[in-house]
Amino acid sequence: AQKITQTQPGMFVQEKEAVTLDCTYDTSDPSYGLFWYKQPSSGEMIFLIYQGSYDQQNATEGRYSLNFQKARKSANLVISASQLGDSAMYFCAMRGSNYKLTFGKGTLLTVNP
Amino acid sequence: DTAVSQTPKYLVTQMGNDKSIKCEQNLGHDTMYWYKQDSKKFLKIMFSYNNKELIINETVPNRFSPKSPDKAHLNLHINSLELGDSAVYFCASSQGFTLAGEKYGIGETQYFGPGTRLLVL
Numbered sequence: 001a002q003k004i005t006q007t008q009p010g011m012f013v014q015e016k017e018a019v020t021l022d023c024t025y026d027t028s029d030p031s032y033g034l035f036w037y038k039q040p041s042s043g044e045m046i047f048l049i050y051q052g053s054y055d056q057q058n059a060t061e062g063r064y065s066l067n068f069q070k071a072r073k074s075a076n077l078v079i080s081a082s083q084l085g086d087s088a089m090y091f092c093a094m095r096g097s098n099y100k101l102t103f104g105k106g107t108l109l110t111v112n113p
Numbered sequence: 114d115t116a117v118s119q120t121p122k123y124l125v126t127q128m129g130n131d132k133s134i135k136c137e138q139n140l141g142h143d144t145m146y147w148y149k150q151d152s153k154k155f156l157k158i159m160f161s162y163n164n165k166e167l168i169i170n171e172t173v174p175n176r177f178s179p180k181s182p183d184k185a186h187l188n189l190h191i192n193s194l195e196l197g198d199s200a201v202y203f204c205a206s207s208q209g210f211t212l213a214g215e216k217y218g219i220g221e222t223q224y225f226g227p228g229t230r231l232l233v234l
Contacts, residue, residue, distance in 0.1 A: 033221075035222070035223075037225075039154075043201065043227065043228050043230075044225065044226075044227050044228065045156075045203060045205075045225035045228075046225075047222050047223070047224060047225075050222060089154060091156065095221075099161075099168075099169070100158050100161075100169060100171075101146075101158060101223055102158075103155070103156040103157070105153070105154070105155055106154050106155075
């Protein structure tokens with residue numbers, strides 16, 4: 001069975017600073033994919049970044065990077081130079097051999113001016 | 114030119130009614146999904162169709178029935194609505210995969226629709 005754990009229900013960060021959102025996962029699958037999604041207050045789900053379990057390098061997409069530590073089963077999202085528009089709910093998700101996307105409970109990020 | 118669209122955006126109805134939510138994607142994807150997001154924001158897969166074939170069917174009451182008339186559309190019909198059905202329902206789509214593949218599909222990105230906020234009174 002797959003499990004995603006996001007231990008931070010809420011996080012605060014000052015505008016222009018970097019922030020790390022934690023995500024740990026549990027799976028027995030040899031290959032899997034890890035995803036981060038953003039859900040602003042308007043409600044839509046926005047794909048941010050993807051990391052494959054066999055990828056040698058950490059994924060980056062603009063101000064988003066994924067700090068993937070396979071041995072520790074962690075896939076933390078790093079947002080650099082936070083902006084007010086980054087305030088949202090962030091979900092970590094994993095897809096393994098059952099092809100189902102399993103989500104964590106989310107972290108609510110608030111960016112302060 | 115919305116990639117994944119859902120109608121209606123809001124749905125308020127009485128207990129016991131039957132309602133449908135429609136989803137359409139114009140991305141040319143083969144696979145579509147329905148998710149339920151509860152009041153605590155927890156997202157859970159309900160169904161998935163690959164090219165009109167049901168491939169994921171989670172433990173969902175049989176009052177919920179998905180229908181895929183073609184691979185660009187996946188509708189969700191709910192019979193005899195209950196208070197606990199109140200939630201946000203998201204449709205999503207991805208490129209597509211075959212169950213025979215081992216790694217194929219694991220890295221597929223799912224693109225979500227805007228959600229349908231269902232309130233059962």
